[in-house]
Amino acid sequence: MNQRTLPPLGPDTVVRLSRQGGVAAMPRLAAPREIQFSDCSEDQRGQVCAVLERCLPVAERAVGGADQRFFQVELRYREANQPSEWIITVPEQRAPGELVELWKRGLRTG
Amino acid sequence: MTPFRPVAGFIPPYLLDRIIERGSERQRACARGTLQHVRQLRPNPGPPGLQARQAPAPGRPGQPQRHIHDAEQRMELPGVPRRSEGQAETGDAAVDEAYEALGDTYRFFWDAYGRDSIDGRGFALIGTVHYGDGYENAFWNGEQMVFGDGDGEIFQRFTRALEVVAHELAHGVIESEAALVYVNQSGALNESISDVFGVLTKQYRLGQRADQADWLVGAGLLTERVRGRALRSMAEPGSAYDDPLLGRDPQPAHMRDFIVTRDDNGGVHLNSGIPNRAFYLAATAIGGPAWERAGRIWYDTLLDRRLPNDADFATFAGLTLTQARARFGDASAEARAVAEAWQTVGVEIDP
Numbered sequence: 001m002n003q004r005t006l007p008p009l010g011p012d013t014v015v016r017l018s019r020q021g022g023v024a025a026m027p028r029l030a031a032p033r034e035i036q037f038s039d040c041s042e043d044q045r046g047q048v049c050a051v052l053e054r055c056l057p058v059a060e061r062a063v064g065g066a067d068q069r070f071f072q073v074e075l076r077y078r079e080a081n082q083p084s085e086w087i088i089t090v091p092e093q094r095a096p097g098e099l100v101e102l103w104k105r106g107l108r109t110g
Numbered sequence: 111m112t113p114f115r116p117v118a119g120f121i122p123p124y125l126l127d128r129i130i131e132r133g134s135e136r137q138r139a140c141a142r143g144t145l146q147h148v149r150q151l152r153p154n155p156g157p158p159g160l161q162a163r164q165a166p167a168p169g170r171p172g173q174p175q176r177h178i179h180d181a182e183q184r185m186e187l188p189g190v191p192r193r194s195e196g197q198a199e200t201g202d203a204a205v206d207e208a209y210e211a212l213g214d215t216y217r218f219f220w221d222a223y224g225r226d227s228i229d230g231r232g233f234a235l236i237g238t239v240h241y242g243d244g245y246e247n248a249f250w251n252g253e254q255m256v257f258g259d260g261d262g263e264i265f266q267r268f269t270r271a272l273e274v275v276a277h278e279l280a281h282g283v284i285e286s287e288a289a290l291v292y293v294n295q296s297g298a299l300n301e302s303i304s305d306v307f308g309v310l311t312k313q314y315r316l317g318q319r320a321d322q323a324d325w326l327v328g329a330g331l332l333t334e335r336v337r338g339r340a341l342r343s344m345a346e347p348g349s350a351y352d353d354p355l356l357g358r359d360p361q362p363a364h365m366r367d368f369i370v371t372r373d374d375n376g377g378v379h380l381n382s383g384i385p386n387r388a389f390y391l392a393a394t395a396i397g398g399p400a401w402e403r404a405g406r407i408w409y410d411t412l413l414d415r416r417l418p419n420d421a422d423f424a425t426f427a428g429l430t431l432t433q434a435r436a437r438f439g440d441a442s443a444e445a446r447a448v449a450e451a452w453q454t455v456g457v458e459i460d461p
Contacts, residue, residue, distance in 0.1 A: 018373065022247040023274060024265060024328065024341050025379035028357045029246070064375045065292040066281035066300075067249035072373070087372070093185065 006052055007086060013037040013077040015048055017103040019092070020072050021064040033103055044107045051098045058094040071095050071103065165253070168232030169195070174216035175227075175234040178205050181241040181256075188254060189238045204239035204269045208257060211275035212237055218276070218311040219283070222401045223409050228282035235279065239269060248274055250281040264336055264356070271331045272315060274341075277308035288417045295422040297378035302385035305344060306408055310401040320393040320400040326350065344390045347383030363387045365423075365456030384455050385423060391451035392430075396444055403444050407434045427452040428459045 018032040037045050055073060063070035069092040076085050090099065169175030179189035180202070192205045199206050212235045219225040227233045236254035245258025248268040255278040257268045268274055281304050284290060290300040305327050313323045328341030328350075338351025338359070347361035361383030362368055368384065371377045393404035410433040411417060417429055431448050438444040452459055 020374050021379070023249065023268070023277060023379075024246055024331070025374050026341075026351075026356050027360060027373065027380075028355065030373060062292070064378075066251070066285065066304075067247065067278065068251060069247055069249070074372075 006049065006056070007075070007077060007079060007084070009037065009045070009049060009075065009077050011037050011045075013075060015052075016072075016074040016076075017099070018072050018074075019103060020070055021067065022069040023067040025067075031103070033106060035107065040107065047107060048102070051096065051102050052088070054096040055088055055090050055099055058096065059088045059090050060094075061089070063089045063091050068092065071099055073099075166234035166236065168234055169227065171226050171232060172220055173232075174213050175232065176209055176212050176216075177234060177236045178208050178212075179236070179238045180205065181238050183240055183243045183259075185242050185245075187238055187241075187251070187256065188236060189241075192239075202239075204257065204259065204267050207267075207269035208237040208239050208255075208275065211269060211272045212255070212279065214272060214315045215276040215279045215311045218314045218401070219307075222310070222314060222405065225283070225409075228279065229286045233282075237275075239267075248278050250278045250285070252282075252285065255279060255282075260331070260333075262333065264333060265331055266333055268331065271328050273305075273308035273312040273326075274328050274331065275308075276311035277304040277327065280304040280307040283307070284412065287412050288414075288421070289419045290417075291420050292375055292378060294376035294378075295381065296420045297375050298381040299385055299421060299423065299426050301378045301382035302389070303408065303412060305342065305382060305386055306389050306405070309344060310405045313399065314401050317399075319398055320404070321397070323400070325390055342379075342383065342386070344386040347387055361386075363455065384457065385426070388427070388451045388455045388457065391454055392447045395447035395451065403438070404447075407437065407444065407448060410437060423457045424459060427457045431459055 014037070015035040016032055018030040020030055035048060040048070052073065071090045071092065073088040073090070074085065076083065078084065166175060166177055174195065176195050177191065178193045180192045181187065181189035192202065193200050193209050216227060216235060219227070227235065237257065238254060239257045241256045241258050244261040246261055246265045248255070248257045255275070257275070259267045281300070284300055284303055290296045292300055308327060309323065309325060325345040326340035326343055329339060331341060332338045332351065336351065336356065337353040338356065340350045342359070342361060343350045347363040348359050350359040352358045360369065361380055363383055365384060369377045369380045371380070374380065389404060389408060393400035396403045407430055411426065411429045414429050414433060417426065431445060434442065434445040434448045449459065
């Protein structure tokens with residue numbers, strides 16, 4: 001099981017979202033989207049964290065088997081002044097709609 | 111709320127391997143422990159969860175038992191039944207292609223290797239087509255095969271390519287046998303073996319010798335708008351497509367170009383190019399129909415209980431040579447071809 005609580009994510013956090021795997025796996029189709037918290041408003045950071053919270057209950061360690069696609073969320077952040085990293089993987093079939101939207105369209109503005 | 115604690119298992123296993131190789135003593139000790147833990151989390155699942163649900167009755171030996179469903183563009187499985195074994199064509203191209211392709215794949219495994227379906231015991235072949243809206247994928251979910259229609263811009267419907275349908279069924283066969291773990295080199299072997307039996311199914315259906323085949327996976331799947339001929343090339347990994355939108359096919363053909371990545375479970379669809387080319391080289395060196403000798407060696411290896419589920423390329427290669435020698439003789443042309451094929455792609459066989 002994955003961890004159920006997000007680490008504290010400060011303003012230097014970087015979130016990378018991508019969709020991985022599939023029989024037609026091609027690197028460009030993963031369409032990675034990077035979100036830098038330093039470029040985000042408080043509201044937008046909250047939006048990202050809310051999406052990540054939705055992912056935690058449906059995250060799985062072993063994903064992608066036999067061409068099943070999955071979403072990969074990579075968090076790079078600082079903890080106790082040390083760079084830290086965290087990866088969450090979510091099977092496509094269980095991915096929250098908000099995660100898919102965030103990956104496809106990015107953050108809402110305004 | 112659970113207090114925050116680092117979960118080391120989120121580090122991909124290939125990174126743990128690198129830490130074990132190059133890290134400090136403490137890092138190496140931690141990584142070893144974590145890797146062991148990760149491996150415990152990924153046990154061999156054994157045969158597919160056929161008994162987990164009410165599965166349709168198996169067919170008689172030598173007779174497929176097909177059931178094709180229609181997801182009607184939703185993502186719910188298995189969907190509405192459309193065509194079962196023995197029923198007439200429906201006029202829906204995806205339904206009929208899936209039915210025919212699953213039948214072709216069943217017949218290939220039965221005729222070539224005497225294998226009775228996915229589990230060797232006549233497991234019913236369940237396929238769902240029209241999965242999702244413009245869905246650009248096909249997969250095996252542990253119980254059935256699933257096919258999308260493609261977006262029409264990059265991909266056409268995935269049932270068009272017999273070798274792709276067979277590739278998905280082969281994933282079920284692999285799961286029933288070696289259950290190669292779907293990460294890093296064992297994952298790339300899983301993908302490669304599916305490609306091997308995918309193209310062999312097509313070659314068997316067309317009655318092609320090794321030198322007559324195109325050795326492409328997903329030929330005809332890309333639309334005319336894409337500059338490419340397939341998803342992958344087993345003969346020339348890295349040459350299947352070169353397109354402004356998709357980029358260039360990144361598959362390596364040799365160990366010196368092995369891709370270390372955290373994406374795609376450690377590049378399982380990328381590094382499969384290396385064992386794919388080894389199979390192509392062995393099959394073309396041996397000559398004749400590739401399923402008869404090269405395919406037989408790969409099939410024997412897949413069923414060899416000495417093949418661990420976390421096998422790397424070298425371990426798998428060593429067992430293919432063992433199987434080639436056992437079936438055809440120590441000094442046989444087949445054994446020589448297998449040894450040379452692995453050497454050519456830079457995989458050193460374990461002594």
